[in-house]
Amino acid sequence: MQTASMRSAYGESLVEIGQKNKNVVVLDCDLSKATKTSLFAEKFPDRFFNMGIAEQNMMSFAAGLASCGKIPFATTLAVFASMRPCEQIRTSICIGNMNVKIGAPYGGLCTGENGPTHQCIADINTMRGLPNMTILAPSDATSCKACVLWAAQHKGPVYIRVLRDNEPVIYSKASEVDVLSGNRLKDGNDIVIFSNGFTSHMAVVAADLLEKEGISVTVHDIISVKPIPEKAVISMAKKCGAVMTVEEHNIYGGLGSAIAEVVSQKCPVPMKILGVSDYFSDSGSHQSLLQRAGLTVENIVKQTKSLLNKKE
Amino acid sequence: MVDTINKNLVSFLEEKATELRINILKMIHAAQSGHPGGALSAAEIITTLYCHEMRINLDNQRDPDRDRFILSKGHACPVLYSVLAMKGFFPIEELATLRKINSRLQGHPDMKKTPGVDFTTGSLGNGLSIGIGMALMGKLDKKDFRVYVMLGCGELDEGIVWEAFMAGTKFKLDNLVVIIDYNKLQLDGDNDEVMPLEPIVDKLEAFNWNVIRTNGHDFNQIIKAFAKARETHNKPTVIVADTIKGKGVSFMENKVDWHGLAPDDEQLKIALEEIRGS
Numbered sequence: 152m153q154t155a156s157m158r159s160a161y162g163e164s165l166v167e168i169g170q171k172n173k174n175v176v177v178l179d180c181d182l183s184k185a186t187k188t189s190l191f192a193e194k195f196p197d198r199f200f201n202m203g204i205a206e207q208n209m210m211s212f213a214a215g216l217a218s219c220g221k222i223p224f225a226t227t228l229a230v231f232a233s234m235r236p237c238e239q240i241r242t243s244i245c246i247g248n249m250n251v252k253i254g255a256p257y258g259g260l261c262t263g264e265n266g267p268t269h270q271c272i273a274d275i276n277t278m279r280g281l282p283n284m285t286i287l288a289p290s291d292a293t294s295c296k297a298c299v300l301w302a303a304q305h306k307g308p309v310y311i312r313v314l315r316d317n318e319p320v321i322y323s324k325a326s327e328v329d330v331l332s333g334n335r336l337k338d339g340n341d342i343v344i345f346s347n348g349f350t351s352h353m354a355v356v357a358a359d360l361l362e363k364e365g366i367s368v369t370v371h372d373i374i375s376v377k378p379i380p381e382k383a384v385i386s387m388a389k390k391c392g393a394v395m396t397v398e399e400h401n402i403y404g405g406l407g408s409a410i411a412e413v414v415s416q417k418c419p420v421p422m423k424i425l426g427v428s429d430y431f432s433d434s435g436s437h438q439s440l441l442q443r444a445g446l447t448v449e450n451i452v453k454q455t456k457s458l459l460n461k462k463e
Numbered sequence: 464m465v466d467t468i469n470k471n472l473v474s475f476l477e478e479k480a481t482e483l484r485i486n487i488l489k490m491i492h493a494a495q496s497g498h499p500g501g502a503l504s505a506a507e508i509i510t511t512l513y514c515h516e517m518r519i520n521l522d523n524q525r526d527p528d529r530d531r532f533i534l535s536k537g538h539a540c541p542v543l544y545s546v547l548a549m550k551g552f553f554p555i556e557e558l559a560t561l562r563k564i565n566s567r568l569q570g571h572p573d574m575k576k577t578p579g580v581d582f583t584t585g586s587l588g589n590g591l592s593i594g595i596g597m598a599l600m601g602k603l604d605k606k607d608f609r610v611y612v613m614l615g616c617g618e619l620d621e622g623i624v625w626e627a628f629m630a631g632t633k634f635k636l637d638n639l640v641v642i643i644d645y646n647k648l649q650l651d652g653d654n655d656e657v658m659p660l661e662p663i664v665d666k667l668e669a670f671n672w673n674v675i676r677t678n679g680h681d682f683n684q685i686i687k688a689f690a691k692a693r694e695t696h697n698k699p700t701v702i703v704a705d706t707i708k709g710k711g712v713s714f715m716e717n718k719v720d721w722h723g724l725a726p727d728d729e730q731l732k733i734a735l736e737e738i739r740g741s
């Protein structure tokens with residue numbers, strides 16, 4: 152399986168948009184080597200601002216820059232980008248619909264060994280409560296690039312949840328990625344799996360295994376958790392009659408909740424939300440934490456079958 | 464008389480600090496992840512706290528009358544785990560489980576998992592506020608325990624730290640001592656490049672704290688600084704301890720790259736030889 156680093160794709164994409172648009176500026180909170188904004192800093196030192204370990208200051212500062220016509224990409228680890236400065240994001244950025252992009256590498260459980268203070272399973276829900284915010288959770292390096300390019304064109308706040316290194320490559324070209332509607336990775340009739348981030352490639356592998364057992368699965372990679380591509384969700388839920396969601400996030404408030412809000416109101420069918428079941432994880436390797444959360448190909452297969460039993 | 468006691472004490476503490484450094488490097492090597500630089504810079508201060516200054520109670524680890532220590536720069540926890548194991552809070556062999564699944568020794572300090580850890584940290588900036596809460600309760604409950612908080616120099620970038628400094632003054636917390644591990648480096652580079660801190664002593668004095676500047680690797684000075692803090696009334700003390708990030712391992716000293724990097728087999732061997740030899 153070919154892999155590529157999402158945080159590198161993030162940093163490289165910033166350089167690319169920086170070349171095209173002089174208004175793009177990049178901010179970081181003393182983590183530029185980890186988030187790869189260092190690539191932008193090397194290329195455009197005059198348009199890079201290291202704010203120190205001061206996430207709240209960075210967000211309101213970014214709002215000030217945006218009010219003067221800049222397009223700031225305020226970047227730090229997902230957990231610190233979404234939580235410490237949450238109120239600044241709401242008040243300084245979202246209420247005025249400021250053109251600030253929040254780049255958030257190391258989303259999910261990939262900071263494994265660092266423990267629960269660094270694992271990020273409550274960012275999507277936090278951001279989802281903020282009107283005007285767009286939330287993108289790409290699933291590989293290529294779609295990460297597509298998200299950065301899209302965000303630079305979009306007017307208004309965008310939160311981009313980036314992962315780390317060695318994510319399996321799903322898309323070959325950024326221009327092929329549909330950021331807003333998401334992308335059909337596999338077509339089937341018995342059940343639809345909506346997924347994002349690191350779990351999307353797992354969903355595809357699981358669907359291939361299920362196919363061998365005669366179960367036909369649609370896998371749809373939802374990149375935009377907000378706005379959720381409602382039309383696509385409804386049509387696939389109706390076609391398949393059962394919906395499963397898989398994400399590297401708390402089961403409360405993330406992709407699963409966003410899908411459930413649509414399904415329950417517009418096209419009720421049996422549904423299952425797979426994610427981290429509302430607990431703080433320990434220190435451990437990314438793999439061991441995914442295993443514990445049940446975010447594995449085997450469990451997706453198992454849960455799909457048991458959900459199918461609930462279908463009429 | 465005082466000097467001879469101090470000589471014995473100092474050589475005892477020096478031995479202990481060497482032991483801590485050895486364990487820090489071994490455990491980060493075993494985990495193949497973690498933060499050696501800021502753990503090594505704090506070795507003398509942590510040794511002094513746990514082997515001389517603080518009142519701890521091994522028979523009743525959560526003794527409400529114990530002194531508290533909060534490692535606000537939680538990423539340096541290998542130094543804390545090493546001293547806790549040395550004191551007997553848990554077996555020394557357990558250090559090898561650092562950061563592994565099911566270990567009690569988490570990547571950042573976790574008060575619910577690790578015996579002897581007084582508070583959970585890892586997200587920078589929060590420790591001083593927690594310490595102020597503890598110290599104020601100590602006063603209100605008429606208890607005589609003391610509260611110690613260690614901050615990183617980069618950590619001082621966080622606004623909440625300065626909110627807490629103000630509160631410390633308001634509540635006249637002379638039972639609270641902050642130690643700033645002033646190694647002049649953070650994650651991306653020098654404090655000066657990332658976010659200038661100076662003049663740090665002037666800033667803290669302007670907040671009306673009792674400010675003591677000290678060499679954070681010199682036991683005589685560290686012991687004296689803590690003693691002076693005890694003699695100070697009606698205001699909290701902050702010790703600005705000049706240190707060297709990566710202290711004790713020549714190839715790690717003052718090198719920002721060793722903030723969060725684990726040594727490989729060969730590097731561990733060289734580092735241990737250096738520490739044991741000195």
Ligand SMILES: Cc1ncc(C[n+]2csc(CCOP(=O)(O)OP(=O)(O)O)c2C)c(N)n1
Nearest residue numbers: 181501585586587615616617618648649650
């Ligand atoms: C709120 C928050 N932001 C960012 C980080 C990531 N981080 C961990 S250590 C560190 C640098 C800390 O520098 P300093 O406080 O000087 O520590 P030391 O040099 O003693 O290791 C950073 C940015 C964090 N742990 N918490």
Ligand SMILES: [Mg+2]
Nearest residue numbers: 616617648649
């Ligand atoms: Mg420092």
